[in-house]
Amino acid sequence: GFIHGLKGKVSNNQGEGKIEKYRKFAMKKKYKGFGPTLLAEALEEECGWGKICPESLRLKMIRWGLWIPKKRNEKVKRKKRERRGKEGMMVQFDGSYHDWLEDGLERCMLLAIDDATSNLKKIKMTKGETLIDMEKYWKEYFEEYGKPQVIYLDCHATYKVNHERDMFDEEMLTRFQRAMGKLGVEIIYSKTPEGKGRVERAFKTLQDRLVKKMRIKNIKTVKDMEKYINEEYIEEHNKKFGKEAKESGDYHLDFTEKDKENYHWYFAKENERTIKRDGTIQYNKKIYQLEKGQKLYKGKKLIVKETTKGEIKIFSGNVELDYYIRKSI
Template identity: 35%
Template structure:
């Protein structure tokens, strides 16, 4: 058997040789090779004249008319080796067009990278079956939100010991359009960072109808930079309830697939984009995200929603005024008998004059704003206080309540109360004098 022929070519040669030896008829050859009688005769004559070459396709071993010049191929491979060695084929192709003006298909680049040992094909893993959830119909209807710890700045951002720092990237993606609506590098995914994120979001875009997030266990539980988030959902739910935003908790990473896939893409593309741009720290990273990466990403990957329109709701005037207290951490504390409040190793002394009546043992709300200022709230009133270094050991006799006026208040001489008192005394004296005259 001739080894340099394909199976189809070997079959043709064998059948035509049988025809030439009159072991088989023309009609039978036509059925076997799916050729007409005329085509069989022509092939028979070519084999008789040229031999084995007759069954080989005429374009075999010839360079295609669409062949890319070898110099371009070598240039592409060399560029990828120097600058894009860890890039995936599709991303490398985009960078070749963007930076070198070399326009070729990503499949061609993939083939060249495989030949050069720059890319290995991966077997698809068998995954568990999960039903598909359709996208929301409108932009702004639902935002998927999550955070991801990663060496976003590779080895260019280090701590004092020289160890590379993993930073948390918070991101939200619109469910209907796959548009990145906001991203921010933070130290962790704690309450303060999340509140900063969503305060910035609603001021810029308005209120989404739904926020879809997990319970913060999948990406923080084993990370050294993670903070205690046992009350994050409670604080976040309270803040979103004040803004009439629905919060939905996902119970698995797969449930919020769009944001999970986004982080997979970002850990590939964003890391390399920042490397090429020389971005080396979170501050410059946030500027790069806002001004360059997010607009570019959205132009490339955003899809058209089923229905037109933006359903983000604008903040009303009352919400705008209360935004600082909405996105603040709320804690409950009781008032001591000496009208002090202990909170996070600090003592706060309530002043004697307050906007409403305050009694010991009553519960107040301590609001810690994002600017770290502390506000003490009771019955929608903000109480007046001053910070003391430690709780006084000897306490003076204090009033049993605090009110909007001083309990030891002494009115001045010309006060109406005192005038009335003097008039009553004078009247009594006059009556006494008249009675003695009778």
């Protein structure tokens, strides 16, 4: 057959000077670790050199020793779970600890993505996956989008009781489980990372793409990071990686006024206490005197609820009781 005269040579449309510029650009410290696709985008945005083919750039980077081709491993074939049909039917949620600002400190990123579209819905940086962090995160999510019908997450201790003895004891539900139950949001647990593959893949992309974009923009603080994510990155990411839902419409449920009013109490710690002969109960090193005229008697069981903010309410069944703190112990 015929062999093209330019085989192994530089294209007539691309001189050595431009290729050398590409190479020098790719070797700059702030572009260290960039893959061909992201580097092509950076070249287009930073230098205004027009459309660059990532595949052509990949071959050049291999030749320059800046990119190692990935080996194709034999993957275990798994049956893919069908996406939910509409936005808001289910969100996948997880947290990821990573050196997001490349300053040597690992921080936790909380992320929810829509199952129907793979769109990033909400990103928040926190100290960890604690109950207080969950309470704040989901309140902000519900206020912005409404309540998803289902939250799909892992078996982290915050979200689920993991001790075998307590696994099926309804009284041992975590406060997160109980709160979501009262809000009418179903929880589905994934037992493996593959089970919530969409959010896992999203984190993999964020750990590569987001980190490098923040490096280019010289973002050094969590405040600036969250500002950039919310004002620019999420929209850009969703345009590039989001999918079209099978059906139109948003299936998020309303975050009602009742939900808003009782939200913090849904996350409250609940403890049982017994009324003493003098009409008091003891809780958290304090003696609570119950007001008279509330049809109470010695030995009656009450429920003390305490929010993450330290607010206290005392209940007899569904009836809230009046009290005052008699003294601290």
